[in-house]
Amino acid sequence: MPPAVRSFPHQVLPGPFSHVQQPHLQNHNSQHQSSASSNLPPPSFNAHHALNQGNLNSNINPFGQNGNTNGLAAGFGGTGGLGGGGTGLASHAAVMGFAHGAALQQQQQAREQTRRGSVAGGSKNPLKGRIRDVWRGNLAQEMQLLRSLIDRYPYISMDTEFPGIVARPMGAFTTKADYHYQTLRCNVDLLKVIQLGITLFNENGEPPPPQSTESSGLSIPAHHNNLLPCPCTWQFNFQFSASDDMYNQDSIDFLATAGLDLDLHEKQGIDPSEFGAYLISSGLVLDDDVRWISFHSGYDFGYLVKLMLCKPLPEDETTYRKLLSTFFPAIYDIKFMIKHVQRVMTVNDAPLTHTANTILQNIGQKSGLQDLADELGVKRVGTAHQAGSDSLLTGRTFWEVKKLIFNGTIDDSLYIGQVWGLNGVGVTMNAHPPAFHNQNNSNSYSGMDEAPNLNGATIYQTNGNQQGPPSTPGSSQPGLAHTPSQQNQSNGMGSMTPGGGGGVFGGFRGFGRGGEGVR
Numbered sequence: 001m002p003p004a005v006r007s008f009p010h011q012v013l014p015g016p017f018s019h020v021q022q023p024h025l026q027n028h029n030s031q032h033q034s035s036a037s038s039n040l041p042p043p044s045f046n047a048h049h050a051l052n053q054g055n056l057n058s059n060i061n062p063f064g065q066n067g068n069t070n071g072l073a074a075g076f077g078g079t080g081g082l083g084g085g086g087t088g089l090a091s092h093a094a095v096m097g098f099a100h101g102a103a104l105q106q107q108q109q110a111r112e113q114t115r116r117g118s119v120a121g122g123s124k125n126p127l128k129g130r131i132r133d134v135w136r137g138n139l140a141q142e143m144q145l146l147r148s149l150i151d152r153y154p155y156i157s158m159d160t161e162f163p164g165i166v167a168r169p170m171g172a173f174t175t176k177a178d179y180h181y182q183t184l185r186c187n188v189d190l191l192k193v194i195q196l197g198i199t200l201f202n203e204n205g206e207p208p209p210p211q212s213t214e215s216s217g218l219s220i221p222a223h224h225n226n227l228l229p230c231p232c233t234w235q236f237n238f239q240f241s242a243s244d245d246m247y248n249q250d251s252i253d254f255l256a257t258a259g260l261d262l263d264l265h266e267k268q269g270i271d272p273s274e275f276g277a278y279l280i281s282s283g284l285v286l287d288d289d290v291r292w293i294s295f296h297s298g299y300d301f302g303y304l305v306k307l308m309l310c311k312p313l314p315e316d317e318t319t320y321r322k323l324l325s326t327f328f329p330a331i332y333d334i335k336f337m338i339k340h341v342q343r344v345m346t347v348n349d350a351p352l353t354h355t356a357n358t359i360l361q362n363i364g365q366k367s368g369l370q371d372l373a374d375e376l377g378v379k380r381v382g383t384a385h386q387a388g389s390d391s392l393l394t395g396r397t398f399w400e401v402k403k404l405i406f407n408g409t410i411d412d413s414l415y416i417g418q419v420w421g422l423n424g425v426g427v428t429m430n431a432h433p434p435a436f437h438n439q440n441n442s443n444s445y446s447g448m449d450e451a452p453n454l455n456g457a458t459i460y461q462t463n464g465n466q467q468g469p470p471s472t473p474g475s476s477q478p479g480l481a482h483t484p485s486q487q488n489q490s491n492g493m494g495s496m497t498p499g500g501g502g503g504v505f506g507g508f509r510g511f512g513r514g515g516e517g518v519r
Helices: 023-037 068-076 092-120 136-149 176-190 249-257 262-268 272-280 298-309 317-327 334-344 354-363 369-376 387-404
Strands: 131-134 155-161 167-169 195-201 233-237 291-294 330-333 436-439 442-445 503-505
Touching (some): 167 176, 176 298, 233 262, 233 387, 272 298, 334 354, 334 387, 354 387, 369 387
Parallel strands (some): 155 291, 291 330
Antiparallel strands (some): 155 195
16 A cells, blocks of 8 residues: 655755755755745645645635635736736636636536436436446456356346347247247347346345445455446447348337447447357356346347357247246246236235235336336436346336335245246236137137237337337337238148248348338
């Protein structure tokens, strides 16, 4: 630790030629000091009369209205200094100009603080500044930090951002769940995830502390010093190229308004294969004690499974579900939980409390994450529609839902492993029933009456028609295309992915071309 700074007495330090007599320099020095000291204050270490008397810890604006402009007048003004009796920098016009400039600067700073506070949920929010952006350059060290925290903070809230929906399957399907899965599969196989946000909590809903202390019992790796607080949320930014990768144009435009930097993603984005290798050995997956918290997460987990498999998703839903339960043994989906409670109107075999009933009535048919958070009084930290901020909001909303609606206890037998956007369950009483058709004496689902459950910004339109399926975790309700008409095939099952004649593409741009699909 460096020694403390202290003042030294006024003295002339000996130089290398101190033994040589230099009377001409001594005379010159005495004359200079006498002439200068007649009009200027005496010098002192770390002090300046015009700049707040040398307080090194002062953050006062030197051009502010707190006496510093008077200091300038005293330094340059009416006692015969550089200003010559109230002229120049010490004149009334100069002093008023400094004061006006300081006032404008303070107003600008106040507006900036207000703006940041509104985005981050308040300037005094303790979680402000604890969302860590992860790019290719700091991936290894941040994954090391996560490994050191996961045992004490085994609850992970998660959100992804991806480039929308570009295709959907055609044909007849055995169940509604099968239709949802095949839609998910063909899009996840075609597209790339852009961002992943994860936030850690302990069993009490508390994030990691900002600093490693003895009481916290944490051992943060040595390369993480105390200059920056330890993050509670990590936003992983993946490699994505608008010239090489497929995407839905509306989705990319929507994410761009939320701050997506395509150039930075292309140059510094994380290699998905490298991230998958880190994730599968991180302790965040393949562990029964780690619980993942999500909201409308069918596509979210589809992209995570793809990252770890490094190959397309399985063709059948049964195989995919086995993989999902292997990688993520314990999943909570808040939207599924809310929809289920709204349908049965009980929690833990008991009637809803007055508080829970009021919350559910106020939510009504609103189905977005932000809607639920607003009703529960959970303030957002960060920018909406960025994966880090959304994952933090998802986690904090979960703990409020557990406390206010589930009375502190969630029945895992009812909710673990249920994913909204993948399961063919959880439809509200006001929803239209799916259309089933009998072909060759077997039930099949045409997919005509529901568009796929989606997450993130999306969507395309076909023939000017719009349809409102289970909504996305955003505050807006984007329109969805009608499902294409089924094919007349003897086996009752159409081709599941584009390229085989049974799938169609929505409006998108990709592979370096600006081609427009069906609208």
